[in-house]
Amino acid sequence: MDPRRLRLLLELSRLGSMHEVAAELGTTTSSVSQGIAALAREVGTPLVEPDGRRVRLTPAGHRLAEHAGTILAAVDAARLDLDPAAEPAGILRVAGFATAIRRSLLPVIEDLARSRPGVEVRVHEHEPPEAFDLLARDAVDLALTYDYNVAPASWSRDHEVTPLWEMDWGLGVPSHEHRAPFATYADRDWIVNSRNTADEEVLRMLASMAGFAPRVVHRIDSLELVDDLVVAGRGIALLPRGRASRRGVKVLPLTDPRVRLRAYAVTRRGRRSWPPLRAVVERLAGH
Missing domain, CATH: 1.10.10.10 (Winged helix-like DNA-binding domain superfamily/Winged helix DNA-binding domain)
Structure with missing residues (x-):
C-alpha cells in the first residue's frame, strides 16, 4: 500500500x-x-x-x-x-576488545547519556577476528579493533577505519628480572592470546630476528591471568606498558624494533551517515 x-x-x-x-x-x-x-x-x-x-x-x-x-x-x-540531520536516537551495537571498551567507549557512553539520551549503546566484548565477523554479518554496527605497527592489519575495501590511539608494548617478566637482549629469552615458556593471533605473530617475528623459535605454552585471553602466570613463573608474555600490572610483574621496553598496539574504530562502508553511529565514532576519535 x-x-x-x-x-x-x-x-x-x-x-x-x-x-x-x-x-x-x-x-x-x-x-x-x-x-x-x-x-x-x-x-x-x-x-x-x-x-x-x-x-x-x-x-x-x-x-x-x-x-x-x-x-x-x-x-x-x-x-x-x-535522517543524517536528525537528533541521534536508536540502539548502537559495539563489539570491541576490553582495553578499548574501558579506555574509549565507556567515557563516550557516559557523555552520550548526558548529551544524547536517545542513543543506547550495547557492548559486546570480542577480539578483532570475532568483531570483524560480527560486523560482516551486520550483527554489530561498530567494531573496536587493534593491530601492531610491526604486524599491520589488512583492511577490507568494505571497511571504514578511524585510528583512535596507540600504546607501547613490552616484555612482561617477573619484577626481579632486568632488561636483557631478546635472544636471552629463547629457553623461556611464552604466553600468547587465546582468541587473536596478532601478538603471537609479533612474538614470532621478534624471536626470529633474535634467532630462535618461541616455545608457546599458554594461550590466555585475560591480561590479569597472564600477570598471574608471569608472577607464578609459568611463562613470560608481551604486555602493554603503562598499564597497572599485578605486583610482581615488570614490563620491559622493546626498542629494536619498538612495538606499538594501534586501536581503531571500524564500520561498514557507507554506514556512518546514521546519526547514532556518527555520534559515537566522532566522540571516539576525539578522545
Whole structure:
C-alpha cells in the first residue's frame, strides 16, 4: 500500500470530506478521490460509500484508517531515524576488545547519556577476528579493533577505519628480572592470546630476528591471568606498558624494533551517515 494514499484515508477519517482533505494537504478533490479509489483497489475492498452529497468510510475503511495511523507513524519514525540531520536516537551495537571498551567507549557512553539520551549503546566484548565477523554479518554496527605497527592489519575495501590511539608494548617478566637482549629469552615458556593471533605473530617475528623459535605454552585471553602466570613463573608474555600490572610483574621496553598496539574504530562502508553511529565514532576519535 502506498503511504501517500494511506495518509489520504487517514485524513478523510479525521476531516470527513474529500474537499477538506484536499484543502489540508494542498491538492485537489479529484486527486483525493482518485487516491482513495486506488487504495481500495490495492486492498481489494471498498473503503468509502456515498452519504448524500458526501462520502463516509465503510467498516473496512475505518479499520484501515486505524492501521494507517500506526503505519504512517512507523514510516515517519524510520525516516527520522535515518535522517543524517536528525537528533541521534536508536540502539548502537559495539563489539570491541576490553582495553578499548574501558579506555574509549565507556567515557563516550557516559557523555552520550548526558548529551544524547536517545542513543543506547550495547557492548559486546570480542577480539578483532570475532568483531570483524560480527560486523560482516551486520550483527554489530561498530567494531573496536587493534593491530601492531610491526604486524599491520589488512583492511577490507568494505571497511571504514578511524585510528583512535596507540600504546607501547613490552616484555612482561617477573619484577626481579632486568632488561636483557631478546635472544636471552629463547629457553623461556611464552604466553600468547587465546582468541587473536596478532601478538603471537609479533612474538614470532621478534624471536626470529633474535634467532630462535618461541616455545608457546599458554594461550590466555585475560591480561590479569597472564600477570598471574608471569608472577607464578609459568611463562613470560608481551604486555602493554603503562598499564597497572599485578605486583610482581615488570614490563620491559622493546626498542629494536619498538612495538606499538594501534586501536581503531571500524564500520561498514557507507554506514556512518546514521546519526547514532556518527555520534559515537566522532566522540571516539576525539578522545
